[in-house]
Amino acid sequence: MTIKEVEARTGLARANIRYYEDQGFFSAARGENGYRNYSEEDVDTLLKIKLLRQLGFSLEEIHELQNGERSLEPALERREEALERECQELEQAVALCRDMLSDRVSFCTLDARRYLERLSQGEVVLEKDRDPVRIFPWRRFFARNLDLSIYSTLVTVVFQLAAHMNFVRTGTLLPSLLGLFLMAGAEIFMLHLWGTTPGKALLGLKVLREDGSLLSLEQAAQRTILVMVFFGGGLLLAQIPVPLFALISLGMLIWACWQVYHEKPLFWETDQLYLDGSTREKAFWDNKRSWLRAAGYLAASVACVGLTVGGHLLASMPPHRGPALTAEQFVDNYNRFMEFTYGRENLTCRLTASGAFEEFPDDSGTVVIHLWGESPVPRASLRFTEEDGVLTEVTLVRSYDSGGPITGEQSYGVDIPYEEIAVAARSFLWNQLGNREWSDLYSSLVQKEGNLFRDLGGGQIDSKMRFSGYRFFGQDALFAQEGESQSYFVECTMRNFT
Secondary structure, eight states, rough: OOOOHHHHHHOHHHHHHHHHTTSSSSSOOTHHHEEEEEEEHHHHHHHHHHHHHHHTHHHHHHHHTTTTSSSSHHHHHHHHHHHHHHHHHHHHHHHHHHHHHHHTTTTOOOOOHHHHHHHHTTTTTGGGGGGGOOOOOOHHHHHHHHHHHHHHHHHHHHHHHHOOHHHHHHHHHHHHHHHHHHHHHHHHHHHHHSSSSHHHHHHHHHETTTHHHHHHHHHHHHHHHHHHHHHHHHHHHHHHHOOOOOOOHHHHHHHHHHHTTTTTTTTTTTTTEEOOOSSSOGGGGHHHHHHHHHHHHHHHHHHHHHHHHHHHHHSSSOOOHHHOOOHHHHHHHHHHHHHHHGGGGGOOEEOOOTTEEEEOOOSSSOOOTTOOOOOSSOOOOEEEEEEEEEEEEEEEEEEEEEEOOGGGOOOOEOOOOOOHHHHHHHHHHHHHHHHHHHHHHHHHHHHHTTTTEOOSEEEEEEEEEEESSSSSSSSSSSEEOTTTTEEEEEEEEEEEEO
């Protein structure tokens, strides 16, 4: 039978029937059209609940009676005692009314709240069982964020591992937008099949129709598309570097939160409702599982961050990491890392197989202005030593001698190749250095002004630097002094013994 027929048979409102089913007193079968089909047994259960509730039994007590955890006879005896106490209280209320009459209490001095609370308890006992308004604004917000984080993380990791993309440098707009589209496609089917998504499931939420059935595929698609347009539009506006668009995006989010907080449906959910496992008698946080849900949410969020960081570290690793490299593999490692870190569009040169750095052709017609003057110091170069086709030694060399004092017009600035040394060591001695030691190498070179010897067990780094006629400009740059001769010498040898 339909829920309308059950209403007529039991005298209960639809909200009561749905609420009792949600609390697990019975489970109606579903027809092929997805609607509930109630049985005579369900009607009998509802009538028992109605009777016992009107006698004052709590839902927890009725559950225990239904499950056989307690007997009805002693429960009725206890309820009889409670009703007798209530009768005494009512008699006291009658006596109090008579006293009020005799005392000629006026309207202004009448303490009505106390009497209304005492007299209305029996009348609204069933009203308390109605399904409360299901809003859950904060859980919905965090569930949506977790869903987007999960799908954005999947997209990010795929691009990191497949295309070696560096989202630390390029930003996260692309994976966020692609994650939004991926989430939309998955959410349509998840809402239709299960009524929930990973984020909602972790926080104990389900999305159903007003009659308690799952959304149709069309309803799920309509809802998800509207949500995607709303949040996707807000995400795009937030990325545009214009204060007005950022304010519009923030205003959209505030409006959505305001609507939900005031228990008003958003424009994509007018015929839908949210359900969770809480009741008026047992709030969400009173359930031990709720704390497990919160812990699961935090664990999932941390996992997303961990996967993103792990994907970045894997993407930044050299493509050739074997103990034995060729010169071509070393050069590929070097250039790949520089492109990953700075972007191909931001580099002016690349390392060639001969060990020299060649400049990229500039087709843009851009004029380069040397603020420090054009440096006469030649660019660094690398020498390769191979044995039986295996690279055993890489030496970076950069040197210059002015041959005499310079004038003020000839003064110039020049950088110290700390980064070139660190990247070369990373590309050549990855098995000995790894990520952590490589990042420390640059700092060590700066602190020791380039004079460093490090034994790595399977390899060595021996760096020597000498400068005269310069003064330091920052940590990794020199400025030629007027009236002095300049001598610039850098030599770093890296050896691989494996």
